Amino acid sequence: MSMVVRKRRRIPWGAYLALAPTLGLLGFFRYYPDVNGLVHSFTNWEPGFASPFVGLANYRAMWHDQIWWQSFEHIGVIFLIAVTAMWAIPLGAAELLVTLSRPRWRFVFRTLLIVPLAFSPVIQVLTWEFIYDPNVGVLNHFLQGVGLGALAKNWLGDPNTALWALIFINFPWVAGLPFLIFSSGLQNIPREVFDAASVDGAGRLKRFFFIDLPMLMRQIRVLFFLAVVFVLQYGFAAFIATQGGPNNSTTVPVLRMVDVAFQADEWGYAAALSSTLMVIMMIVSGLSLLLGRKRGGAAR
Amino acid sequence: MSSTSVTQPLECPDSVVTITDDIGAVRRHRARRVSRRTIIDLTVAAILSVMVFIALFPYLYMLETSLKSNREFLGNAVTPTWPPHFGNFVTAWGDVAPYILTSLVVAAVTTLGCIALGSVSGYVLSRFRFPGRNLFFGLIALLLMVPNVASLIPLFVLMKNLGLLNTYPDLIIPQLAAETVFAVVLMKTYIDQLPEELFDAAKVDGASAGRTYWSITLPLARPIIGTVALFSVIGVWSDYFWPELTIVTNSLRTVPVGVQFFQGELTTAYGPLFAGYLIASAPLLILFVVLARNFLAGIQGGLAVDR
Secondary structure (H helix, E strand, O other): OHHHHHHHHOOOHHHHHHHHHHHHHHHHHHHHHHHHHHHHOOEOOOOOOOOOEOOOHHHHHHHOOHHHHHHHHHHHHHHHHHOOHHHHHHHHHHHHHHHOOOHHHHHHHHHHHHHHHHOOHHHHHHHHHHHOOOOOOHHHHHHHHOOOHHHOOOOOOOOOOHHHHHHOOOOOOOOOHHHHHHHHHHHOOOHHHHHHHHHOOOOHHHHHHHHHHHHHHHHHHHHHHHHHHHHHOOOHHHHHHOOOOOOOOOOOHHHHHHHHHHOOOOHHHHHHHHHHHHHHHHHHHHHHHHHHHHHHHHHO | OHHHHHHHHHHOOOOHHHHHHHHHHHHHHHHHHHHHHHHHHHHHHHHHHHHHHHHHHHHHHHHHHHOOOHHHHHHOOOOOOOOOOOHHHHHHHHHHHHHHHHHHHHHHHHHHHHHHHHHHHHHHHHHOOOOOHHHHHHHHHHHOOOOHHHHHHHHHHHHHHOOOOOOHHHHHHHHHHHHHHHHHHHHHHHHHHOOHHHHHHHHHOOOOHHHHHHHHHHHHOHHHHHHHHHHHHHHHHHOOHHHHHHOOOHHHOOHHHHHHHOOOHHHHOHHHHHHHHHHHHHHHHHHHHHOHHHHHHHHHHHHHHHO
16 A cells, blocks of 8 residues: 555556557557447448538438337347346256255256357357258257147248247257356355255245345346347347348347448448447446446445 | 254163164164255256256257268258268368368467457556556446447448458457457456565565566466456357458358358268368367366456446
């Protein structure tokens, strides 16, 4: 601490010099493009040429863009599943894991459950695309095998099932952040708490509702905001497996943005969509910081 | 728990029989408890095994199919066949190798770059006090919360104007920027936790800031360097939109994009196709096994900032 006081007199210019490369890199390749995109969202952006100012025209176009708002409905559905089933199953798995009394078994199952994380997400999607394949896919083979052949269909090609097929990629959704956070959270609850509870006669269910869940509340709050950011940037799986189709039934905001820029060549409009997404993400993150700090401070 | 039931009869030594009886009861009781626990363990393990099977099924199926000839696959898509066709992996290798090579080059440069930038910045932000320190750290940490995809459109225009599209720098720079953000935050948090005395002692001994960085901070930060390296490889193996939209030369494609551009036999035969997916996954799989502990440390470090 005394060092801090002494330091305050003399500004260490070397510090700025040492930070310069990092700040330069991030300033030029992260901050500058974002600001530039925001500025050009008010223009008819033609990269390399003069970009005439058009005021709010791009945002007005966005307001009337049905595909854009439809894409938010889709990520809304994805979000609902992401904060319910995609949490419930990993939480169940984590609870089962801590119920095991043998540490070695715990380790083995935990490792096996997260193996899919070591595969590239793109390869995960390609593998699942193959499972859904109408002709050679395992899913249809399986349905035919158990006498439900009538249910077999082109899962990713049918507007009624395509979005759900995308959501069910990586089912049972255990290999992911929620499971890692739940299982390490549960493991960090001190043994004494459980011992005290079992002396008081609390069974496994009571323990879940009155000890485990309250202890995990802070992690759940973090996961909630991560889920918002996750669905806002959701897109590559749809890009690979459905290209947003059929009939725009799986379009998501990121896909719409990419389409507008690279297919329609409307860069000003794409910049407006991109800036909108960015602002939403920043608001969500800011909110998470604010809430996290307030509640976290009170809890400690 | 069991000690009370043993000592109780000792306090009233009426007869030896009571004691032996009681010990027998304790033993029986204990045996029953152990077996109850075993039953719970076995039941839980059974449920977890079903979960593991469902979770790993696609990958096991991929492995199984990668060892089949196309005729075997079309005749029998579900059960394994004998003998395994390891030749599929040889067929796939030629197609996959360039993508793996490109990915490894990008990952290596990114890793070295973000470790250099991250450790210097993390050290400076953690151990020095100067005007703007919190602002700088805040500006860097803020980027952790805005995913790359939000900058896709304007960054594409910037790279286009710089004439960098479809080059190695085009692959490396955005990756480096993203990983540097993560590295700075992780390094700073880590160096914050190192004992102040170490740095004071170095100062007393007359070590310069550069010397302290090189001989104290870097060696101590070794575990976190492993984490940063793992995450930058994960980044290269995960990033899809950027290479997909900016790379047109086949040999410059990274694994996530490249696996969609298999040529010739790999597009018509399922065996070599899945063999290709497996080969493409291998580097990340191996790294995961080696650096599993660093992975969890990285997750916790990344979340610590969010709180």
